[in-house]
Amino acid sequence: MNQRPDILIIGGGVIGLTTAWNLAGQGVSVSVVDRQQVGREASWAGAGMLPPGRLQNAITPEARLRAYSHQLWKTLPEELKARTGIDNGYRRCGSVETCTANQAEAFDRQLSDWRAEGIVVEELDRTDIEKHIPALAENVPSGVFLPEFGQVRNPRHVKALAAACRQMGVEILEDQEQLSLTLSGQRVEATTPDRQFACDRICVCAGSWSSKVLDPLGVSLPVKPVRGQMVQLKVSQLPFSCVIEQGRRYIVPRADGLILVGSTEEYVGFEKRNTTEGVADLLKFAESLVPELGRAEVIRCWAGLRPGSPDELPFLGRIPQFDNLFVGAGHFRSGLQMSPGTGAVLADILLNRTPDIDMDGLTFDRVATMTA
Ligand SMILES: Cc1cc2nc3c(=O)[nH]c(=O)nc-3n(C[C@H](O)[C@H](O)[C@H](O)COP(=O)(O)OP(=O)(O)OC[C@H]3O[C@@H](n4cnc5c(N)ncnc54)[C@H](O)[C@@H]3O)c2cc1C
Known part of the structure; x- marks a missing residue:
């Protein structure tokens, strides 16, 4: 059992799992904690529609993340299938x-x-x-x-992601209803009744529940x-x-x-x-x-x-007042389509690398200008 994960992801929906998959692919030790079975909330309930994009002409933050993801959707289903045997039903249906x-x-x-x-x-x-x-x-x-419009069978996709993550050594802890976050100096620590996570970085990907997870730390996330x-x-x-x-x-x-x-x-x-x-x-x-x-x-x-979220876009990246706390939440109607790009940029940010796309309009800072 992996007792010292480098990165802890809270929430195993499509966003948390895709981020874990990207991190594990880079040799990082990752744990995903969910209060129930992974992939059973919005990521299961959605329709799996995947609209197209063109990264070279994408100007708005929405268009950049959609177009980046559109590129990645071309290869992700085959990669997951090769690893797990699960066909996620991705197809270009128009x-x-x-x-x-x-x-x-x-x-x-x-x-x-x-x-x-x-x-x-x-x-x-x-x-x-x-x-x-x-x-x-x-x-x-x-x-x-x-x-170029596509679709994916999202329940199958999250199943494939979870299986691929497990195969790559990601520790997935399900039915963890009592995870809590506490502050120690500028660092955040995560504990469950029977475990203290000694992780370098924590990323909150708890979908609609992300603001509840962050509330005890005094972070007001308008999701x-x-x-x-x-x-x-x-x-x-x-x-x-x-x-x-x-x-x-x-x-x-x-x-x-x-x-x-x-x-x-x-x-x-x-x-x-x-x-x-x-x-x-x-x-x-x-x-x-x-x-x-x-x-x-x-x-x-x-x-x-x-x-x-108020502008229908996710909050991605570090929460500035803490050294080790990150967020990936607020994708509203587009979390499935934007998940490959989100997983890639969050992995880059968590590893101190520059993401492939301009993050302007997608980071946590804009919370200051919003009301929930
Ligand atoms: C009806 C419907 C149709 C949709 N259609 C589409 C579509 O066609 N295309 C598209 O791109 N998007 C669509 N969406 C949106 C998309 O489903 C979401 O944006 C996306 O699934 C969000 O993913 P997530 O991982 O952030 O959240 P979720 O999938 O909700 O995952 C959050 C996870 O966090 C866990 N969690 C919550 N609280 C805690 C806690 N305290 N501790 C640990 N874990 C916790 C939950 O159990 C859950 O597993 C649709 C959504 C709905 C509801």
Whole structure:
């Protein structure tokens, strides 16, 4: 058993595990502590949509992290499969993006941002759109197709990450409900009832719970849970194979005939229930876009808690008032897509190296200018 990890990661969602995988790949001794089984929160609940990016033209912090991750997604699934045998279901499925009349202005802005970034965008008239989605409702006259858009089966991905981490010697400690952080001078120490972690550095990757973990140290991190409900349908034959997005809602077809319909955005604290209203709204949305989904079988529904931040971007890096405390949390709707880039930059920061991308707009310092 590894009693003296160099780096302790608190939280084994996609962010903590990807960071651990990157660190272990560089020969660093890592422990991941989770209060339950790893990969069972937002990283399990999400839809696994992976939008494209172009790093050389990415200007905003969001675009940089998305584009960097988009590059890394090209190789990560194969690396994990080679190591663990687990196929995470990553595939380039493309996406059809549509909008309602109310969303037209925002949609046009998004379109010009994609174009400015150099993302491949194909305009679709009604005839073209039917080639991608023959069953699309008649009242959708046009849209655009993003051929580089991908998806991953996120529950399988976190399973592959955890297995790969274990194989590389990462110590994963599950069901640790009573981890506490205390201050000793400028350094933070982590203990559980039966263990004191003698680690050089601690990184908090506890998703929506990160602010609770940091509270006892007097650190105010403006990360709040944002509930997202999801419905899973099943059809005998998929009526389309690409993702369909309309505003903040979407339909994601899996290769085996399962279809995810998401999602709500609700500020209801740490409450993970599904509601009649939420589920009914998603079913109505799916049927209004693809009428034949009205005959699909409803398999299950669930809800997850996205780690929301005021500017919808994560906080990555050292918390300045401490020598050894770091954070990687607040990815909101984009934690799966941004996880490869996040894991790489956090590993670099934890090892005192300069990350591959400019971190401006992604670090902890901006907390000072925000209200939760
Ligand atoms: C419905 C829904 C749809 C989504 N769809 C997408 C999508 O299509 N694409 C995309 O990119 N993103 C999507 N997201 C967002 C994405 O899932 C999250 O941004 C991402 O999973 C956050 O990962 P995380 O590791 O930070 O948090 P989590 O996955 O929530 O992991 C946090 C971990 O910390 C642990 N933890 C909490 N407290 C403690 C403690 N005190 N001690 C130890 N461990 C602790 C938890 O048990 C958990 O394992 C979606 C989210 C939801 C809910």
